[in-house]
Amino acid sequence: MKQQVFLVSDSTGITVEALGQSLLAQFPQIVFETSIHRYVNSVEKVDAICQQVADSASRSKHKPIILSTLVQGPLRAKLEQADAHVFDIMGEFLTPLEEIFHSQASPSLGQTHGQKEDAEYQQRMDAVNFALINDDGVTGKHLERADVILIGPSRSGKTPTCLYLAMQYGVYAANYPLVGEDFDLMVLPAALVKHKNRLFGLVISPARLHEIREARRAGSEYASLKQCQYEINQVNILYREHDIPTCEVTNRSVEEIATRILPHLPISS
Amino acid sequence: MKQQVFLVSDSTGITVEALGQSLLAQFPQIVFETSIHRYVNSVEKVDAICQQVADSASRSKHKPIILSTLVQGPLRAKLEQADAHVFDIMGEFLTPLEEIFHSQASPSLGQTHGQKEDAEYQQRMDAVNFALINDDGVTGKHLERADVILIGPSRSGKTPTCLYLAMQYGVYAANYPLVGEDFDLMVLPAALVKHKNRLFGLVISPARLHEIREARRAGSEYASLKQCQYEINQVNILYREHDIPTCEVTNRSVEEIATRILPHLPISS
Numbered sequence: 398m399k400q401q402v403f404l405v406s407d408s409t410g411i412t413v414e415a416l417g418q419s420l421l422a423q424f425p426q427i428v429f430e431t432s433i434h435r436y437v438n439s440v441e442k443v444d445a446i447c448q449q450v451a452d453s454a455s456r457s458k459h460k461p462i463i464l465s466t467l468v469q470g471p472l473r474a475k476l477e478q479a480d481a482h483v484f485d486i487m488g489e490f491l492t493p494l495e496e497i498f499h500s501q502a503s504p505s506l507g508q509t510h511g512q513k514e515d516a517e518y519q520q521r522m523d524a525v526n527f528a529l530i531n532d533d534g535v536t537g538k539h540l541e542r543a544d545v546i547l548i549g550p551s552r553s554g555k556t557p558t559c560l561y562l563a564m565q566y567g568v569y570a571a572n573y574p575l576v577g578e579d580f581d582l583m584v585l586p587a588a589l590v591k592h593k594n595r596l597f598g599l600v601i602s603p604a605r606l607h608e609i610r611e612a613r614r615a616g617s618e619y620a621s622l623k624q625c626q627y628e629i630n631q632v633n634i635l636y637r638e639h640d641i642p643t644c645e646v647t648n649r650s651v652e653e654i655a656t657r658i659l660p661h662l663p664i665s666s
Numbered sequence: 667m668k669q670q671v672f673l674v675s676d677s678t679g680i681t682v683e684a685l686g687q688s689l690l691a692q693f694p695q696i697v698f699e700t701s702i703h704r705y706v707n708s709v710e711k712v713d714a715i716c717q718q719v720a721d722s723a724s725r726s727k728h729k730p731i732i733l734s735t736l737v738q739g740p741l742r743a744k745l746e747q748a749d750a751h752v753f754d755i756m757g758e759f760l761t762p763l764e765e766i767f768h769s770q771a772s773p774s775l776g777q778t779h780g781q782k783e784d785a786e787y788q789q790r791m792d793a794v795n796f797a798l799i800n801d802d803g804v805t806g807k808h809l810e811r812a813d814v815i816l817i818g819p820s821r822s823g824k825t826p827t828c829l830y831l832a833m834q835y836g837v838y839a840a841n842y843p844l845v846g847e848d849f850d851l852m853v854l855p856a857a858l859v860k861h862k863n864r865l866f867g868l869v870i871s872p873a874r875l876h877e878i879r880e881a882r883r884a885g886s887e888y889a890s891l892k893q894c895q896y897e898i899n900q901v902n903i904l905y906r907e908h909d910i911p912t913c914e915v916t917n918r919s920v921e922e923i924a925t926r927i928l929p930h931l932p933i934s935s
Contacts, residue, residue: 400767409925412684419681419735420759423771435925462766466688482766490689490753497731497751498669502692518919525826532798557794560829564920650787651833656678656704 399430401453401461405446405476410435413466416486420464443472447479454480468504517567524563524570531571532556540592543571544662548589549599550575550628551619552609554646554654558599561655568662580631585639597658598636598643603629605647668699670722670730674715674745679704682735685755689733712741716748723749737773786836793832793839800840801825809840809861813931816841817858818868819897820888821878823915823923827868830924837931849900854908866927867905867912872898874916 402421404413410433421429434446446463453461461481467473468487477483491502531539533556540546545562547555547570555572562568579586589596603626610620618624636643644657671690673682679702690698703715715732722730730750736742737756746752760771800808802825809815814831816824816839824841831837848855858865872894879889887893905912913926 409921411921411925412688415681415684416755419737420756420763423737423756423760423773424763424767424769425772426769427767435928460766462763468688468692482762484759484762486685486759487689487692489758490755491692493751493753494689494693494731497729498693498696500693500695503694504692522826522920525829529798529801529825556798557791557833560794561833564826564830564833651791652678652680656680659704 399428399457400459401457402429402431403446403450403453403461403463403481404431404433405437405443405463405465405467406433406435407438407467407469407472408436410466413464413486416466417464437467437472438469440472440475443467443475447476450479450481468502470504520567521564524567525560527569528559528563528571532559534571534573534586534588540571540573540588540595542569543592543595544569545571545597545658546589546592546595547572547597547599547658548575548632548641549601550606550625550632552606552613553599553601554651555599557651558646558654558658561651562658565655566659568659575628575632575635579635580628583631583635583638585635593639593641596639596641597661598632598641599654600633600636600643600645600647601629602647668697668726669728670719670726671698671700672715672719672722672730672732672750673700673702674706674712674732674734674736675702675704676707676736676738676741677705679735682733682755685735686733706736706741707738709740709744712736712744716745719748719750737771739773789836790833793836794829796838797828797832797840801828803840803842803855803857809842809857809864811838812840812861812864813838814840814866814927815858815861815864816866816868816927817844817901817910818870819844819875819894819901821875821882822868822870823920824868826920827915827923827927830920831927834924835928837928844897844901844904848904849897852900852904852907854904862908862910865908865910866930867901867910868923869902869905869912869914869916870898871916 404410404417406413414433437443437446450461463476463479463481463483464486465476466486467476473485473488495502545568547559549555551574559570559572562570573586573589603622606625606629607620607622614620642661644654646654673679673686675682683702706712706715719730732745732748732750732752733755734745735755736745742754742757764771814837816828818824820843828839828841831839842855842858872891875894875898876889876891883889911930913923915923
């Protein structure tokens with residue numbers, strides 16, 4: 398028996414999706430069937446959701462659950478009438494906040510487009526371009542503009558981490574691969590020496606790196622466990638010798654890696 | 667006078683950040699000073715936050731606000747003692763959910779690493795690689811694997827939208843630029859004809875496109891308003907003639923664009 402969950406948002410749904418995921422993950426014993434409903438910004442659209450909820454309720458012995466980040470009062474009131482357990486997230490918090498602030502919330506549909514937000518958005522998009530141009534040390538020309546330069550063996554996750562740092566936090570993140578002779582000579586690549594204080598090293602287990610590389614080039618020396626062990630052993634010495642801060646990435650998502658790097662950055666968030 | 671807001675999470679903080687942003691945006695008249703505290707996963711770390719909150723409270727006539735997604739009971743109880751208005755988001759919703767489910771929440775720190783999650787994560791990372799390889803029509807070789815192929819004039823936002831679709835939703839998104847002769851001849855590029863049902867067209871205002879291009883190549887014909895008007899006029903005809911679904915991107919963030927494209931995709935979310 399599946400528990401139906403309706404996630405309802407008047408905007409992108411990113412907030413309600415994140416919160417829903419966190420909450421439902423606390424009940425691993427229950428099987429959820431989740432649907433997300435974005436841009437629900439009119440009475441008609443709320444009515445349509447209520448109809449779907451009613452259909453779902455009639456087919457199941459478990460009342461559906463609605464998690465909603467709807468902001469506007471009339472839409473929230475309408476949704477409350479649905480045949481479901483309704484969790485009105487905005488209502489839950491806005492009312493006490495209004496009391497604390499002695500001031501009314503002004504429904505803005507969550508999307509504010511002030512000058513500050515525009516500048517922040519522009520920075521995020523510029524940072525994405527920067528990450529693309531400065532991926533894998535291709536040019537090495539713009540490194541002085543970087544907030545951080547990720548280093549590590551090939552396939553340790555540098556590129557997606559840079560893109561996430563850029564997209565989500567507007568961080569100018571470059572990355573530079575460590576390759577053959579860097580490991581053998583145990584020296585930092587010349588291009589990196591003057592940017593030493595902006596380096597950040599990714600650490601991954603040899604077994605996991607081996608697995609990732611095998612998926613790409615099965616049976617190659619590059620993918621062999623022996624080669625992975627060698628490279629990781631060498632980079633770890635390199636990190637230590639040059640006092641480079643590191644992040645363990647083996648069982649971590651790009652979100653986890655990025656948010657662990659953030660506190661080390663000048664524009665820390 | 668600034669209102670201090672502490673966002674507290676035992677994990678990446680992505681959920682509490684999203685919810686905090688939505689809530690605080692409803693009070694544009696108030697100036698907030700927000701700090702985020704991630705990976706607060708021990709009593710010692712909660713104690714340190716409480717100390718910071720106390721310092722902040724003693725310097726301001728406004729009591730600080732804490733928004734928390736802490737999951738574990740003892741940490742939540744500790745945080746409740748802070749000299750602040752504490753919004754315990756998990757507590758607020760977990761208790762009623764436990765009643766509905768007749769079952770206890772099992773604190774998982776929000777990060778579940780089951781097989782399903784691992785597979786979803788792997789798909790997201792594969793999709794990011796796909797988006798990078800299939801950016802700007804560079805190869806045109808892998809288009810049959812794409813869930814969606816974004817088209818539009820140069821600088822209309824195809825690349826960041828593809829990356830976001832990949833990173834956040836695991837969507838295999840390619841993009842293909844429309845250039846000179848496509849506009850003049852008013853035909854779809856040959857590489858796209860057989861993938862017509864996966865095309866998605868970005869629509870942008872000529873004035874905005876002009877502005878974006880000027881920032882890159884000021885004074886060029888490429889950036890001129892006239893050229894932008896011409897290209898957009900032509901692509902709009904092209905979209906209509908080939909019945910290609912479109913998304914207006916002019917005043918929208920990459921999050922908004924991506925979530926408006928999602929419902930059109932086969933793996934719709």
